[in-house]
Structures are given as C-alpha cells and as structure tokens.
Amino acid sequence: MPAFRKISTAHLISASVSTLAITALLSSGPAVAADFHFVSSGNVTWGQSGGSGFEGPNPLPGIGDQAIYNKAGTGQSIMWGAARNAGQLVFLAPYTGSGFVPMTPASQSSTLTLHGVDGLGVDSQVNQQITLSERIALGGNQEWRIDSNTGSITQLGHTAFRFVFLGSSMLTLNAVGTGNYSKTP
Secondary structure: OOOOOOOOHHHHHHHHHHHHHHHHHHOOOOOOOOEEEEOOOOOEEEOOOOOOOEOOOOOOOOOOOEEEEOOOEOOOEEEOOOOEEEOEEEEOOOEOOOEEOOOOOHHHOOEEEEOOEOOEEEEEOOOOEEEEOOEEEEOOOEEEEEEEOOOEEEEEOOOOOOOEEOOOOOEEEEEEEOOEEEEEO
C-alpha cells in the first residue's frame, strides 16, 4: 500500500493563494466594456465625434472597448488629432479593408494606445493584410493574434512617427495557421 503524506491546511491555503496570484499575473488588460462596430464604407477620421465611422451614441471606443471591423466594405480609419484609446482591434469577415490609412505627412498622426481586452490587443481573422500605420502604444501586456489562412498584420515604417511603443509591456505575436506579422522599414 502506498504511503500517504499528511498535508496541513496551511500548505493548501498557501498553494491556493499562489495559484490565484499566478492567475492574476497572467490575466492582463481590462474586461470588455462595449463593442464599437466600424460601419463606414469610406475612409473616415477616428477622432471626429459623430464622424468616426463607428456606430453608437458615443462613436469613439475607449480603454476597455473593442473596435470591431466586421461589416462588408473597404472603409478604413485615419488616426489624426488627439491620442486615442481602444481595448482591442478586431477584424472579422466580411470586412475587406486594410484597417488604417497612413497619414501624410506622418508627423500629423497621433498615438493609438491598445490596452489588451482580456490580454488580446489585435485579433485578425480575415484573409487580407491589415495595416497598422500609426504610432501604437501598449497599455498593458497583450497578444496580437492572426488567425486566418492568408491574412497578415503589417506595421508600416519605423520612424519617429510610426512605431510600436512597448513601454514596460510585453507583446506576443501569434500567427495561427499561415497568417504572418511583418514590419516594413
């Protein structure tokens, strides 16, 4: 008969607290506050109240919100003006646009901070290239996931005006299937 070791209650409480602490560390980012669906078929500036391309009474996503591009059409967002926040960017079929339009000149672009809703900052499930052409800052640890057969996420340029600022956050790039992430110089 195997020997059993008696475990005290203190060991079980310590193990439970340790497991809870590890779970809390692995779970990063806010929970979903609201979904904002991009409904424009044209290029619109993400920063104009009432004309941002998103539906809803408050047309600008915030820290815990999902900016969802899932309507048929090729409309794209233009980042201009003040800094913007979003919890997550989601790209789903039947959307066929490329995400964001580069500002010209690039010095007029503003920063989009992604906070990572439930640890996920970008979720692309479309079979085309999604372009992140502006300054992106991470507001917490997050994953950028490309889950498609031929889709990709491209970060345009690495200049003083176009880059991904990690700060103290960790970014995980996860290409499921044959999707890919690239950065052009």
